[in-house]
Amino acid sequence: MTDSILVRHSPLGFVLAASPRTIVGLSVFLLIVFTAIASPWLAPHDPLEQDLLNSFLPPFWVSGADPAFLLGTDNLGRDVLSRLIYGTRVALTVALVAATLTGILGTTVGLLAGFYGGWVDTLVSRMVDIWMAFPAVLLSIVLVAVIGAGLHAVIIAIIVIDWTRFCRVVRAETMVQCQQDYVASAVTIGLSRRRRLFKEILPNILPLLISLLTLEMGIAVVVEAILSYVGLSVASDAATWGGLIQEGRLYINQAPWLMVFPITCIVVAVLGFNALGDGLRSTLDPVLRR
Amino acid sequence: MTAASLLRRLMLSVPTLFGVLVINFVLLRVVPGDPIAMMIGPGATPEDIQNLREIYGLDQSIFQQFLFYIRDLFNGNLGISISMRQDVVELIGGRLPVTLELAFVAIVIALVGIVGFGITASMWKGHWPEVLIDAFSGFVQAVPDFLWGLLFILIFGVLWAFMPIFGRMDLTVEFDPATQFYLFESLLRGDFVVFASVLQHIVLPALSLALPLIAVGTRLLKSSIIEAMAQDYVQLARVKGFSHFRIVVSQAFPNALIPTVTLTGVQMTFLIGGTVLVERIFGYPGLGNMAIDAVINRDLPLIQGIVLTFAVMFIVLNILIDMTYAFLNPRLRHD
Numbered sequence: 001m002t003d004s005i006l007v008r009h010s011p012l013g014f015v016l017a018a019s020p021r022t023i024v025g026l027s028v029f030l031l032i033v034f035t036a037i038a039s040p041w042l043a044p045h046d047p048l049e050q051d052l053l054n055s056f057l058p059p060f061w062v063s064g065a066d067p068a069f070l071l072g073t074d075n076l077g078r079d080v081l082s083r084l085i086y087g088t089r090v091a092l093t094v095a096l097v098a099a100t101l102t103g104i105l106g107t108t109v110g111l112l113a114g115f116y117g118g119w120v121d122t123l124v125s126r127m128v129d130i131w132m133a134f135p136a137v138l139l140s141i142v143l144v145a146v147i148g149a150g151l152h153a154v155i156i157a158i159i160v161i162d163w164t165r166f167c168r169v170v171r172a173e174t175m176v177q178c179q180q181d182y183v184a185s186a187v188t189i190g191l192s193r194r195r196r197l198f199k200e201i202l203p204n205i206l207p208l209l210i211s212l213l214t215l216e217m218g219i220a221v222v223v224e225a226i227l228s229y230v231g232l233s234v235a236s237d238a239a240t241w242g243g244l245i246q247e248g249r250l251y252i253n254q255a256p257w258l259m260v261f262p263i264t265c266i267v268v269a270v271l272g273f274n275a276l277g278d279g280l281r282s283t284l285d286p287v288l289r290r
Numbered sequence: 291m292t293a294a295s296l297l298r299r300l301m302l303s304v305p306t307l308f309g310v311l312v313i314n315f316v317l318l319r320v321v322p323g324d325p326i327a328m329m330i331g332p333g334a335t336p337e338d339i340q341n342l343r344e345i346y347g348l349d350q351s352i353f354q355q356f357l358f359y360i361r362d363l364f365n366g367n368l369g370i371s372i373s374m375r376q377d378v379v380e381l382i383g384g385r386l387p388v389t390l391e392l393a394f395v396a397i398v399i400a401l402v403g404i405v406g407f408g409i410t411a412s413m414w415k416g417h418w419p420e421v422l423i424d425a426f427s428g429f430v431q432a433v434p435d436f437l438w439g440l441l442f443i444l445i446f447g448v449l450w451a452f453m454p455i456f457g458r459m460d461l462t463v464e465f466d467p468a469t470q471f472y473l474f475e476s477l478l479r480g481d482f483v484v485f486a487s488v489l490q491h492i493v494l495p496a497l498s499l500a501l502p503l504i505a506v507g508t509r510l511l512k513s514s515i516i517e518a519m520a521q522d523y524v525q526l527a528r529v530k531g532f533s534h535f536r537i538v539v540s541q542a543f544p545n546a547l548i549p550t551v552t553l554t555g556v557q558m559t560f561l562i563g564g565t566v567l568v569e570r571i572f573g574y575p576g577l578g579n580m581a582i583d584a585v586i587n588r589d590l591p592l593i594q595g596i597v598l599t600f601a602v603m604f605i606v607l608n609i610l611i612d613m614t615y616a617f618l619n620p621r622l623r624h625d
Binding site: 135141226 | 306309310313314432433434436437440441443444447448449455559560562563564566567570571578581582584585586588590593596597600601604
């Protein structure tokens with residue numbers, strides 16, 4: 001692998017240096033972003049438009065299909081493809097918002113604990129231990145019961161449950177970084193604590209953060225799907241992948257394909273996020289790259 | 291584990307349980323939206339609402355409500371479910387055995403799978419069984435856990451439709467159970483028609499719970515066995531002329547078990563948590579399925595009861611896991 005400054009610091013160089021995994025993951029991510037933004041233009045029908053005369057139409061490769069409905073229709077005659085396309089909006093919103101907020105909270109707490117040590121660290125570590133002893137399922141049940149079903153509940157549940165994931169890793173990594181020579185040099189030249197933390201240490205754990213963030217997006221997509229499957233996410237007629245699976249489960253014997261497509265979307269999205277996360281870590285981390 | 295250390299372990303779980311109680315109680319009291327308003331018809335007068343609030347104790351201060359809650363708890367009274375108008379303890383008592391049975395079968399499948407695959411993969415290290423098992427666990431880990439139940443439904447319920455995908459047993463089978471432990475009860479009674487039906491219904495949900503655990507467990511057990519195979523006692527066993535199979539099973543395996551047990555223990559709490567969703571997917575009438583309905587209906591007393599039940603399950607499970615370590619690792623028996 002070439003190591004010239006130019007290659008390492010240009011977007012083209014990034015793509016050249018990226019592993020196939022990163023490229024696959026990035027393509028999936030960009031595809032989701034594009035689909036979510038362009039939903040109104042990509043979707044052949046209104047995702048809520050019902051056509052009871054055309055319910056349970058099969059997908060295009062099965063005989064009896066209507067070419068106007070490529071992936072068939074559901075029990076109310078709504079176009080499955082359009083609903084899947086609009087479903088990316090919910091999935092992407094949750095992935096971006098929940099993962100970012102979870103990352104900000106976990107990273108801040110982890111940075112402080114790792115940097116200051118002492119009682120701050122003890123306090124944070126205790127809290128993380130207690131948090132992780134409380135099973136995620138219970139916590140999310142209680143949270144959704146308290147907040148009430150809806151997208152905001154899903155996002156809050158993810159933040160409240162998963163901040164520990166960031167916190168643990170960032171705390172440990174900050175401690176490692178604090179032992180490095182560059183931090184000692186920063187102390188010697190008299191940089192303030194805040195500058196050391198945010199200008200020196202934070203940029204050095206950024207690669208790790210980006211990969212954690214991408215992995216968290218995959219988790220967020222799954223959590224949203226689970227909660228909309230059980231009817232605790234957005235309103236039931238809105239198109240979400242989890243909601244589509246749930247509707248498919250009800251009509252599994254008449255129309256099994258209703259479940260196949262949203263499951264495929266979730267698997268592709270999650271595998272994409274995971275590939276991107278793993279790939280980015282090895283691409284961005286100079287030590288791993290060598 | 292000595293009696294003293296067991297007692298100390300039990301004492302440690304008291305603050306955890308109290309914490310769960312407090313969180314459980316306080317969080318659910320600050321819920322926006324009036325549960326009474328949801329259970330009463332549109333024609334109700336303010337007096338009716340007031341009466342109901344008094345019946346459920348919702349007119350008292352939060353602190354007083356908590357004291358009442360703790361007092362009732364010690365009397366084995368968890369209140370009346372708002373949506374089902376039934377005693378919460380009775381409701382949970384009817385559902386808990388269903389979930390326990392499911393979790394038990396899932397754990398048995400997981401353990402058999404882990405030990406079987408783990409030993410097979412390390413016996414034929416570098417050959418096709420290992421490659422196959424590695425590929426299997428890699429694939430299982432890549433797919434989000436919650437999709438396994440749905441995939442099984444598609445594969446065994448639709449594609450090759452030979453497995454039931456809904457409920458606990460065939461409704462046409464006649465069974466007059468004395469307990470909710472259908473599987474164990476039918477087996478003990480020798481009623482094999484019922485047993486077969488219940489078993490058929492439990493296999494897919496149990497397998498979807500066990501599969502992720504098998505994948506993680508197999509990987510760890512395999513690498514621990516391979517590590518143990520490099521130790522001196524294995525060399526000694528070879529010199530003594532033990533067969534390869536005997537070395538793996540009777541020498542390396544017991545020594546490689548502890549990391550796997552640690553991990554399996556942690557994963558088992560995920561498995562118990564996973565029952566909530568798996569029961570929903572397979573229409574299995576357990577505690578988790580009821581929990582989701584309770585949240586949808588905002589049935590506070592029922593949610594509190596279920597969360598408490600799960601918390602106790604997790605605490606008991608953790609104590610059992612600690613005891614297993616002590617059993618497996620003689621060094622921990624004398625602390």
